[in-house]
Amino acid sequence: MSYAIIGLGKIGTAIAQAFSHQDIEVIVAGRRPVDALAAEIGPLLVPRRIEDAVKADVVILAVPFANHRDIGRAAANWEGKIVIDAMNAYGVPPEELGGLPSSAAVAKSFPGAKVVKAFNHLPAATLAQGATTRQGGRRVVFVSSDHEDASASVAALVDRLGFAPIELGKIGEGGLLVQARGNTWAQLIFQDLTKFD
Template identity: 55%
Template sequence: MSYAIIGFGNIGQALAKAFARKGIEVSVATTRDPESFASAAAAIGPTIIPKKLAEAVKADIVFLAVRFESHEDVAKALPSWKNKTVVDVTNAYGVPPEQLQGQPSSRAVAQAFTGGKLVKGFNHLGAAVLAQEPTVHGGRRVVFLASDDDGAAAQIGALAENLGFSPIKLGGLSEGGLLVQARGNSWGQLIFKDLVKFD
């Protein structure tokens, strides 16, 4: 299984740190030349591999850690996203609900990634929290996942566990997705909730 993070701002780097802690190789890409962020990637760890966008999107699982407004540009990097799982880490804060045609922001993202399986996840925590070691006080930090594809949700749930988090599935995009999305000037009810699960 191959992994990529598209976007290497605060959230992208926080995700990269989660992969680096477990020694899991992950490609990182932006619309810029890989050399421009190679030193930042190297500072995180040797398993963080800077690549061009066209190369990175070949991964099986792609984390979308860009500004919401940029998701369509990333989607155009491939003619079809068939057999790929896209993890939507975006937040559409400030995007008018009418621009989303009243639907959850993650559904708008899913429509752009033709043929792909979309999971909303890892977006409810601030970058500083997401970057921390997820083992807290003997428990594990929670990440919420929502998807209309049970298989994709299970796949990302297993990856989240592998990264040290405790995944909680919220159901489909129209129900669970609304709890972890931002749009207009409102935040979903679970955004910024830093929860720890004890087994």
């Protein structure tokens, strides 16, 4: 399975570091050149253009929320792909989202893809601290999707990256706990939780 991270801002960089720490190859792309930052993070980060990055099996969106539609237009076909929504729609009026949870609104720009919400609830600085917490357990990453198979696949990736996945169920149900709405943060956003195995 091939992976790509689009957006190497603070969240995208933290996720890329997790891939690097586990020696997992990942394509990285952004609106600006990412070659120097990718080389700094690790040798398994492969810089590409966005048009090439969207060809990966799993595409992680770590761009500002307003830019997701542009990424959606970068591929002719999203069928069979998993798109991980690591964005937050804080400050976006609910009416702009058609009253939908932000990830459900995002899914409209990626027809045929299975959208999974993950990696968005922690601040970038916390996520960048890595999978192991000071208490010695694994840092929790919440996962939510309307597609059980895609949710399980992303949970397995989260686990492979060293984090502890907790599946919340469907985007419009348990997934609402990690969806910003208007100027309100959901209950689980910013919760840095530890799981002890």
